[in-house]
Amino acid sequence: MSQVTEFNAYREKMNERILATKNKTIQKIYNVDHTTYQDGALPARTKELLGLVASMVLRCDDCIRYHIQECYRLGVTSEELYEVFGIANLVGGTIVIPHTRRAIEFWDALHAEEND
Amino acid sequence: MSQVTEFNAYREKMNERILATKNKTIQKIYNVDHTTYQDGALPARTKELLGLVASMVLRCDDCIRYHIQECYRLGVTSEELYEVFGIANLVGGTIVIPHTRRAIEFWDALHAEEND
Amino acid sequence: MSQVTEFNAYREKMNERILATKNKTIQKIYNVDHTTYQDGALPARTKELLGLVASMVLRCDDCIRYHIQECYRLGVTSEELYEVFGIANLVGGTIVIPHTRRAIEFWDALHAEEND
Amino acid sequence: MSQVTEFNAYREKMNERILATKNKTIQKIYNVDHTTYQDGALPARTKELLGLVASMVLRCDDCIRYHIQECYRLGVTSEELYEVFGIANLVGGTIVIPHTRRAIEFWDALHAEEND
């Protein structure tokens, strides 16, 4: 199983488990999370770049993977993505480098999967 | 080996290794760590909830697992735990979601282990 | 004007300004923020302690002040509060000390105000 | 002196002081900082939004003010800015709220200054 498939399978399974708790706070946060990234004054594409750079400087690999996947789905180019990586490494420092290594590996995995 | 057993085995082995360094600072921190979570003005149970929410917003999976295990041992209910998760996700943001996925998986693993 | 009055005046004024943006995401977050700290499986009092310790390890002075005020309103005792400070300083490290200095100053200001 | 003028005066004075140290690492970081936010695969405008959201989730008021000023200079609208605030509060949590209060105050100060 590719790392992309594995990531999505675990993510989906556990999100269901979390929502099954019926905790109101978490349900609402998931709901806001969904609507926030939709087209508004800023297009969904820009919002995913914003979600990505925020995830990178906060150094959450799973959040990075999620937003990279959304960027991929919305047609972000490699050059655009690398510039987001650049800003994340600049603002967040070299502490972001290891996360950038895993981020680009996931980006490559998304392309590899498509070509299978 | 279940993730619970694996977590505890590694934790115990490496804690012994760390204490074997005889570094005074670390020894004292381990000592304070032990006494702080005992019954005081606040009951141990509430203190473990506090340790858990702190670990969640700081996003340390191993610390989360440790405190979840202590919560389990002290009879915290699932509903109570989910409310701690809710506060952690609210204060700490969606960046806490991936840690919540792994947290609830560990909580379920603790219950599964008991039923073996 | 006491630091308590000043804190609340600025907080209230700017919260109104923020909500006047009518940004859906922020409106919903403010709404969840309100409901989350109400009585549930855990009493409101415990939830405020959780919000406080989370704010302390994330080192946000204004969030600390807000939750300290709520703790005060809900009858949390000084001994209970100090134990929350203890856990925050233990989990979050000595980097939390300066925030603890300002936290206890605010706690004392709340009591001083009452006695005016 | 308005908060905008004060912010820029201090920032400029101390940046000069820092560069006068002739520390090579810092000089290079300042240099990269300058070139990174220029038009590339992504326009400068989008890059400033990225710098802003990164500063917000990392909760650095001065960095937020700097990027808000750049956003203002590049014609970002209030609705666009509020959506960046929304994403920052969602990803970073309610711990970002106090920084959002000061951010919007600075945004308003920029407009007020123009109208003087």
Added chain:
Amino acid sequence: MSQVTEFNAYREKMNERILATKNKTIQKIYNVDHTTYQDGALPARTKELLGLVASMVLRCDDCIRYHIQECYRLGVTSEELYEVFGIANLVGGTIVIPHTRRAIEFWDALHAEEND
């Protein structure tokens, strides 16, 4: 009153207030804090540099001021200090710049005070 005097006066007053709580956890942390920075396998001087860089990447202005003062007392040179600043800005990112501005201002204030 210079910013150095003001910093130390508030710090001392509130540390006394905190210790007056007699909270065991906090008392012990203050105690470990004192002994850790003394000469050991590493000299006190190097340990203060370590405390400083840790405070910078965690972005705590008061902690930075405290360690800068200790560095000053132990004869750290400006060139050495600037190299610590360099590493902090590199590892921690440009988000550390505003803290570096205030750090060098405090370093200069320490020298100015001496020359009074």
Added chain:
Amino acid sequence: MSQVTEFNAYREKMNERILATKNKTIQKIYNVDHTTYQDGALPARTKELLGLVASMVLRCDDCIRYHIQECYRLGVTSEELYEVFGIANLVGGTIVIPHTRRAIEFWDALHAEEND
């Protein structure tokens, strides 16, 4: 394959991949990263200790491993390393403990590898 070999192989492979993006910001950051840790007013050895403690309080396992390896190469003793661990755990809090477990495991792996 030992964890040391595995760590270095992945690190090297992905660093090459990252530099192949030819993103100017990232290239420059990698370049500054290389020059910053060389002998200057502070010896390279002290700088690696600084890089290590910064990585520990920011809790980045890969960064910790990298700097531990450099410390090992530059002849840092175990007692010196443990004192860095002590400061990191003190300043950063018990949240650093799990990273200390993995850090000392890597330090031991470096020694084991040498003796093979």
